[in-house]
């Protein structure tokens with residue numbers, strides 16, 4: 218675990234905001250087996266650690282609401298645009314109707330779509346902030362996600378605030394066809410307008426960040442940060458393997474690989490995220 | 503007329519009829535027998551058959567036409583519509599990328615930046631052009647030329663025709679996603695007129711990476727979408743042979759996109775598709791570019807940026823519900 222020293226862990230814990238872990242969701246046991254090292258840990262302990270494995274440091278998915286608890290000053294988050302609701306402009310049907318898929322996912326997750334955004338503060342500094350919810354259809358970007366991301370930049374522009382977006386997504390949502398493709402252009406254009414106010418935009422890439430989101434605003438951060446071992450890239454590994462008919466090298470498209478190739482600026486451990494974001498905001502904001 | 507060397511399934515009855523007509527004409531040429539009546543009858547029949555086939559093309563048939571190996575590619579339009587072309591190949595970073603051709607040239611005598619994805623014909627040319635799938639270098643070359651167009655105030659004319667950006671190890675290492683993302687932002691900020699014409703395939707971010715323009719035009723049998731039908735079906739059904747189904751579900755034809763307000767104009771193709779008459783296809787494209795360029799040139803640099811911003815800002819379908 219090269220990215221995670223013992224000493225750092227202690228420090229990180231002290232600076233990590235205390236938030237009560239939510240009760241385990243239905244169907245989840247009280248024990249959790251780590252995907253990284255297979256060690257078994259009490260779910261409550263894992264959740265206290267913000268879903269980072271205490272033995273190997275594996276960063277497991279963090280439910281979206283906890284992402285805001287992790288990085289924002291307690292009680293500072295004000296959600297905005299919560300009323301944006303997806304439609305089905307194509308009348309898309311595969312195994313299921315898209316309309317039904319949306320309804321079902323809403324029922325299971327309580328989310329209307331794959332993005333939550335608003336304003337909050339980090340170490341006292343106001344930010345316009347948003348995060349993908351991977352648990353909603355793989356964090357895919359359709360019209361609602363694109364509009365919400367756009368509004369993160371619009372708000373940052375109007376209020377002259379730094380912008381922060383956490384991405385965790387398989388890319389564009391094919392059920393919205395051309396509309397989802399055009400969200401890439403819309404968000405990038407809004408981001409460009411925001412640049413004029415000379416406030417930083419920090420893009421944080423979580424596991425995984427691929428496709429149309431990676432190929433638009435997520436890679437356009439003034440600073441681009443990733444969590445350890447996140448899968449980040451344009452094409453998914455399966456597509457690349459099918460194209461080149463070769464096995465991919467170990468570690469390919471992971472945060473550490475991208476850092477090595479100069480494609481991102483830093484890898485930040487989840488427990489340090491709040492402090493490092495605060496540091497950046499004070500240096501650039 | 504360009505004689506199609508490849509025939510799509512649904513073109514076959516028509517092509518069979520046409521070769522019969524050609525045969526009869528040849529026999530008539532010998533003047534021993536007069537087939538004039540028969541030829542006229544068959545020609546009428548061929549015309550009817552063509553109208554029939556093309557009046558109810560399915561989305562999947564449209565996709566096949568968009569990929570027709572004899573379809574005119576960027577260089578075919580470039581040679582017919584532009585003069586004085588000076589190709590610029592350098593990305594100044596890593597390599598030349600022949601999946602995108604770009605340079606300055608004259609359109610109706612006016613200097614412009616022209617570029618487009620370039621597919622190849624035959625194995626050798628397809629290797630060179632990487633089947634029209636750019637690597638990051640292609641997008642970075644484009645970006646460099648956008649900067650020049652901005653500085654020298656030259657309109658930007660783009661031809662879109664790609665099955666997607668290349669998914670390879672090197673492309674990922676060198677930041678395929680970053681290269682495309684940067685172009686989206688740079689193109690959105692240009693204060694010169696920009697027009698893109700989808701001439702064949704417009705697949706995903708690899709297409710949009712050259713596509714953030716004031717006007718989006720589409721040839722009648724081109725397609726444009728977030729994903730190719732095959733990739734879509736391989737995700738949805740774990741089966742890439744279900745392209746037909748996905749082509750219908752994705753709503754990817756020019757007509758669909760015009761209905762959604764995404765494209766500004768559908769450029770009609772010669773009867774039977776652009777591959778059957780490159781010259782006529784190019785003339786139709788010339789007329790459309792000319793008109794849109796004239797309209798855009800009435801706008802100030804500031805208005806051009808705002809015009810484009812508003813266009814993309816309005817894209818998306820959602821409601822607000824309590």
Ligand SMILES: [Zn+2]
Pocket residue numbers: 251252253254255256270271272273274275
């Ligand atoms: Zn572990």
